[in-house]
Amino acid sequence: MILGELLKQRRIELDLSQSELAEQVGIEQSYLSKLESDRSLPSDDILSAWLSALELTLTQVVQQFDPSYLQGRLRQIPSIDTYLQEQTENYQRQRRGWLVICGLLVALSLPIFYSGYTKVIFPELKYKYMSPGILMLGENPNYFRNWNDTVSDLESLEKLSVRMAERSNPDIMILDEYRGRQFTVPAPEADNPDYKRTYYADGTIQQPRMINGILQALGLFLAMCGVIGIALERRLLNK
Template identity: 30%
Template sequence: MNFGEKLKQIRTARNLTQPQFAEAIGIEQSYLSKLENDKSQPSADMFSSIVKALQLAPQEFLADIDRAILQSSLRHIPEVSQFLNGEVQRRLHDARKYIWGAAAACLLGFAMMLAANDGIFFANNLYKYKSQGVILDGESDQIFEQFPKIESLKMAARTITTEESLKSQADFEANRVKVQTIEVWGNRGGVFFEPAGNGKRKFELVDVTYVHSSKNILLQYLGALLMFSGVLLVLVEWRMRKAGGGRHVAA
């Protein structure tokens, strides 16, 4: 929309004839006709008189006029220059917001992908622990390793026979050795204990396997999505600005 079209649009919307409007502004009807048909451009004083007569703020009047026309034909009017400079500042401010937002999204996305790969929030290592059985209250924590040695010492001291030792070890194996294996994501150290029945179980680390957990896979997908969104945000902002006729401003 050019200046004349905007002027005529407002006049007709208010049901004013050219003579009525020309009188309100204080100009000849012929000059108003030239303005509406873009055969003449208003001076700075004339523009001020027009917006004052219309009871409009300059930026309200100028908002719908093509920026190219403002730049080429109306730049000499202080209110127009101020309006255009304000738009540049707004575009710059908006562009910076988009760029900062996009940069934050990309950085956060990259951090999430890195955290998922390194297992910072959710472990990627699966720890396998094994327990031989329940250690009764008062027994040594090494009872399952020491029992065969104890039986051997008894035989050496001739306190029991070989048959008695073999039977004792068989009974121990049958009644006490109850192997339990568990797998956990968190590292609980080389050895840890857990209560069990009338005693406790001693779990020893036997294997560590790298397994990319489903939580970290999801975290990586979310990180990649954030990075993609950051790039897309800049592209969409640039396309919208280009489509709107604005000049893309880089921060």
């Protein structure tokens, strides 16, 4: 399909004779015959009048032809050359925008996946602390561990051992941060704020958090979207 043939078919669809169309365009019928046979190319003004008479737009016409005909023949018409340049620039802008978005998706996926994989934002390692009982007023923070050093005879030791067994009231605290081998704080369950507890480090535990799995999955998803987007853009460009 060439320009003249396309517009000739349109003229026939509108039931116009060559002479009628030539009059509307403002050219000789013989010149219109040359245009329809593609023996001549119209100027910008004539092409505009020609398309207007046939109730067509430049975009509708250009979309009917393959790239080789547009580049090799119709680009000689200034208005079509300008149109093709604008289309190329628009395509390049869209392509750059597409690639920027895909690149951002890939770049964003890395820290998201890393934060979920390393648990750096939402740590899963917890620190376990154990307190054997509540300290009374004036008692040494390590009294529950060193009480047997406070007596020297066996009878007193046995009596104190019974009392300490009665006072045994273990409590466990799970913390996100390490607070050293031991620390002393007011006993949370005691009415008297002067009663305290000494908590001793008792190992660590792992508490899996769903958010870290979600971050890893989200990072992989964004990376896949970015890579697939880049590959898709290349395939479309090759077309």
